Every structure is written in C-alpha cells, then in structure tokens.
Amino acid sequence: MCLRWGSVTRGGLDSLVVGSSDPRKKAFLKGSQSRTWTSFIEAVTATGRLLKPGIIFKGKELQQQWFIDELKEVADWYYITSDNGWTDNHIAIEWLREVYLPQTQPEDESDARLIILDGHRSHVSDEWMAMCVLNNVYCCYLPAHCSHGLQPLDNGVFNASKAAYRKELQKLAALTDSAPVDKVNFIKAYAKAREVGMTKKNILSGWRVTGNWPISRRKALMHPEIQPDKKETTPASEGSKDRQVDSDNTPKTSRHIRDLGKNKSPSTRRRYSVISKGFEAQESKIASLSSRVASLEEEVGRLSRGKKRKAIPNPNRKFMTLAEALVAGDTISEPNQAAEETEAVEEVIEVGGVEEDEGSNSEAEELPVARTRAGRAVKRPREY
Numbered sequence: 025m026c027l028r029w030g031s032v033t034r035g036g037l038d039s040l041v042v043g044s045s046d047p048r049k050k051a052f053l054k055g056s057q058s059r060t061w062t063s064f065i066e067a068v069t070a071t072g073r074l075l076k077p078g079i080i081f082k083g084k085e086l087q088q089q090w091f092i093d094e095l096k097e098v099a100d101w102y103y104i105t106s107d108n109g110w111t112d113n114h115i116a117i118e119w120l121r122e123v124y125l126p127q128t129q130p131e132d133e134s135d136a137r138l139i140i141l142d143g144h145r146s147h148v149s150d151e152w153m154a155m156c157v158l159n160n161v162y163c164c165y166l167p168a169h170c171s172h173g174l175q176p177l178d179n180g181v182f183n184a185s186k187a188a189y190r191k192e193l194q195k196l197a198a199l200t201d202s203a204p205v206d207k208v209n210f211i212k213a214y215a216k217a218r219e220v221g222m223t224k225k226n227i228l229s230g231w232r233v234t235g236n237w238p239i240s241r242r243k244a245l246m247h248p249e250i251q252p253d254k255k256e257t258t259p260a261s262e263g264s265k266d267r268q269v270d271s272d273n274t275p276k277t278s279r280h281i282r283d284l285g286k287n288k289s290p291s292t293r294r295r296y297s298v299i300s301k302g303f304e305a306q307e308s309k310i311a312s313l314s315s316r317v318a319s320l321e322e323e324v325g326r327l328s329r330g331k332k333r334k335a336i337p338n339p340n341r342k343f344m345t346l347a348e349a350l351v352a353g354d355t356i357s358e359p360n361q362a363a364e365e366t367e368a369v370e371e372v373i374e375v376g377g378v379e380e381d382e383g384s385n386s387e388a389e390e391l392p393v394a395r396t397r398a399g400r401a402v403k404r405p406r407e408y
Contacts, residue, residue, distance in 0.1 A: 025067055025068070025069045025070070025075075025124075025128055025137065025138070025139050025140070026067065026068050026069075026070075026139075026140045026141070026175065026176050026177060026231075026236070060082050060109065061082055061108065061109035061110065062079065062080065062081055062082065062109055062207075062210065063079075063080040063106075063109055063110055063111055064077050064078065064079050064080070064214070065077060065078035065080070065111065065119055065123075066177060066222070067123075067124060068176065068177060068181070068222070068227045068230075069128070070231055070236070070237040072224035072225075072227045072228045073224075073227075074222050074224075074227065075123065075124070075127050075128070076100055076101055076102060076123060076127065077101055077102070077218070078101075078102045078103075078104065078115075078119045078123055079101060079102065079103045079104070079211075080103075080104055080105070080106055080109055080110065080111060080115060081103065081104070081105045081106075081109065081207065082105065082106065082107070082108060082109030083105040084105060084107075085105060086103055086104075086105055090206075090207040090208065091208070091211075095208070095211060095212070095215075097215060098211055098215050102119070102122060102123050104118065111144075111146055112146055113145070113146045113149045113151065113152070115146070116144075116146035116147060116149070116152060117149075117151050117152060117155065120152065120155055120156075121155065124139070125159055125161075134160075135160075136160045136161070136162055137159075137160065137161045137162070138161075138162045138164060139156075139161055139162070139163055139164065140164045140166065140175075140236065141163065141164075141165060141166070142165065142166050142171045142175070143165045143166070143168060147163070147165070148165075170249075170250060172249050173234065173244075173247040173248075173249030173250040174234050174235075174236070174244060174247070174250070175230075175234065176227070176230030176231045176233075176234050176236055177230060178230075179229075179230045179233045179234055180226050180229050180230050180233065181221060181222055181226045181227060181230050182221070183221070184220065184221030184222075184226055185217050185218060185220065185221030185222055186217070186221070187221070188216065188217035188220035188221050189213055189214060189217035191217075192212075192213035192214075192216050192217055193213055196209050196213060233247075234247065235247070275303075277303075277307070278300040278301075278303040278304045278307065279300075281296055281299055281300040281303055282296060282297065282300045284296060285297065285300075
C-alpha cells in the first residue's frame with residue numbers, strides 16, 4: 025500500500041480574463057486573493073484499489089453547514105480540522121487508526137502489511153511506530169527528494185486528478201462568478217476529479233512506472249526524475265569546427281562576431297554584420313585612445329624628472345661619471361640671467377698672475393695678445 029498526502033487551494037476565479045489571441049500561447053485564470061489550504065491523504069494498493077481519503081480542513085471544528093444531504097457519494101470520507109489545514113502527528117495517528125488499519129485488514133491476522141511512504145515527521149513519531157509494530161505493519165520510507173520519481177501516486181495519478189479538478193473549478197466559475205469556492209463546492213469538484221484521475225488503470229500504471237510493483241530496480245534507477253541532469257551539447261559541423269567560435273565564449277574581435285553569424289538566416293547575418301562594423305569602429309577608437317594615453321604617460325614621466333640641471337665639472341678632470349653628474353647638479357638660471365652671468369665671468373677671467381716689468385716691453389710686443397670677447401686684453405702671467 026502506498027500513502028501520499030497533498031494539498032490544494034480553494035479560491036475564486038475572476039470572471040474577466042485578458043490574454044493573447046495567439047492560440048500557441050496560454051492564458052491563465054487569476055484566482056481571488058482569498059485562498060484557504062485544504063489537505064487530503066490518499067492511499068492506494070498494489071492491486072489498484074483506492075482507499076477512502078482523509079480531508080483536512082482549516083478551522084477549529086467541523087461545521088454542519090459544510091455538508092449537505094446530496095453529498096451521499098462522499099459520506100464515507102473522513103474529515104478533520106487543523107489550525108493551518110496541514111497534517112500533524114495527531115492527525116497521522118488518527119488516520120492510521122480510523123482509515124488505514126480497518127480498510128487493509130488481511131484475511132489472516134498473522135499476515136504483515138507493508139506501507140510505502142515519505143519521511144514526513146508525522147510518519148516517524150514514537151506513537152506512529154508503536155501502532156505499526158502492534159498491528160504488524162512494516163514501514164518503507166522513500167529516499168529524501170525522490171518521492172516525485174518513486175511515489176506511484178505522483179506518476180500519473182495526481183496529475184490527471186489535478187487537471188480534472190481545475191476543469192471542475194472552471195465550470196463552477198461560470199455559476200459563482202468570482203465568489204470563493206466554499207467547502208461544499210470543493211468537495212463536489214474534488215469528488216468528480218477523483219473519479220477521473222484515480223482509476224484502477226492509472227494506479228497500476230503508477231506502480232509499474234516507478235518499479236515498485238512488479239519490482240524492477242532498473243525502472244526505479246532509470247526514472248527520468250531520478251537521473252542527474254545532463255548538459256546538452258550540440259556538435260558543430262565538420263567544416264566549421266575550426267573556424268566557428270563557440271557562442272558561449274565572449275567574442276574578442278570583429279571577426280569572431282562575423283563567425284558567430286555564419287550558418288544563420290540572412291536577417292540574422294545582417295544583424296551580426298552591423299554589430300561587427302560597430303565593433304571595428306570601437307576597436308579603432310580604442311587603439312587611438314590607447315596611443316594617446318601612452319603618449320601622455322610618457323610626457324608626464326618626462327616632466328616628473330624635474331627641471332634641467334647644470335653639472336659643475338671638477339676642474340682637475342676632463343670627464344665626469346654619471347654619479348658625479350647627478351651629485352653635482354645645479355639648477356640652471358633663466359636664459360637672460362645666465363647670459364649676463366657668463367659675460368661677467370669672462371670679464372674677470374685672468375690667465376696667470378701680474379703684469380710684466382717695463383724692461384721687457386719689447387719682448388711683450390712681439391708676443392700675441394689674448395683678448396676677451398669684450399675686446400679687453402688679457403694680462404699674461406709674470407715670468408720669474
């Protein structure tokens with residue numbers, strides 16, 4: 025026997041719907057803002073039998089006005105309430121005692137029963153375990169996050185029931201407009217949907233597809249919902265493997281963009297061509313700006329080296345080392361001031377010491393006279 029509990033919402037459907045006229049697109053009905061959760065507990069056997077359901081309404085106590093005499097086909101259903109409309113430990117124990125055990129009583133009381141269910145906390149409580157042991161019931165828990173692939177009710181049974189339930193709600197919307205679906209209409213709609221979706225054929229199909237019965241490990245392990253996701257890869261054509269750029273890679277040049285447009289429709293190729301031309305213009309602009317930036321960086325580096333400095337040479341040496349030139353550097357003056365200082369220095373340059381005596385004038389006249397740039401004669405050193 026397989027146990028599954030689920031939940032549905034009970035709300036109204038708006039009477040005005042705006043959607044696309046394209047038949048390929050779907051238009052969904054928007055429900056009212058007032059919604060209430062209602063849970064249901066369903067159980068099926070491997071022979072295709074459907075047990076009576078358990079319905080959990082949100083509320084403090086069951087109200088008489090929720091049920092009317094015409095609901096005779098659901099008179100043997102089991103109803104209970106909870107604060108939020110969901111199951112809990114107490115409700116699970118009551119369902120096990122009032123619903124499951126009486127409906128699955130074996131002809132031979134010594135025979136054991138096996139129940140397949142998920143690991144919800146209400147299914148693993150101490151009270152649940154004790155009652156199962158006392159009644160010779162074995163629990164088989166589905167692996168976590170695998171119930172959608174291994175649960176028979178989730179494979180075909182609930183899908184058909186939910187589709188039928190939505191159709192019944194649409195029929196009610198034409199009569200009740202946008203008024204909320206009360207519990208009476210909910211029970212009616214769910215009863216009809218249950219008859220459509222939870223048939224013996226669908227139940228047996230759910231057991232067979234999941235590999236639960238007949239037991240098939242291969243079907244269970246190869247179920248699409250159990251298999252890990254596979255990355256879809258589209259092989260490139262033989263002629264374009266080397267030339268075509270993978271669309272997942274970011275194109276670096278305009279040629280890459282043109283390659284992405286190959287083997288496309290003419291309109292798509294034109295778009296890629298326009299993008300490629302724009303990319304080329306941007307590449308040219310970027311190259312020009314990069315050259316300009318490099319030039320400015322070089323100019324900034326040159327100016328950051330400081331003003332020109334004049335190195336005063338060592339009078340005893342003809343050449344200077346690089347280290348000496350850097351250490352002996354001095355700031356050069358402005359051009360006009362530098363010219364005046366040079367002229368003043370030349371005026372006071374003396375090559376040698378004092379004048380010669382009067383007795384040697386004849387010899388001095390025979391010697392060439394050295395003069396400065398200003399025309400003044402340079403005195404020669406006295407001979408000793």
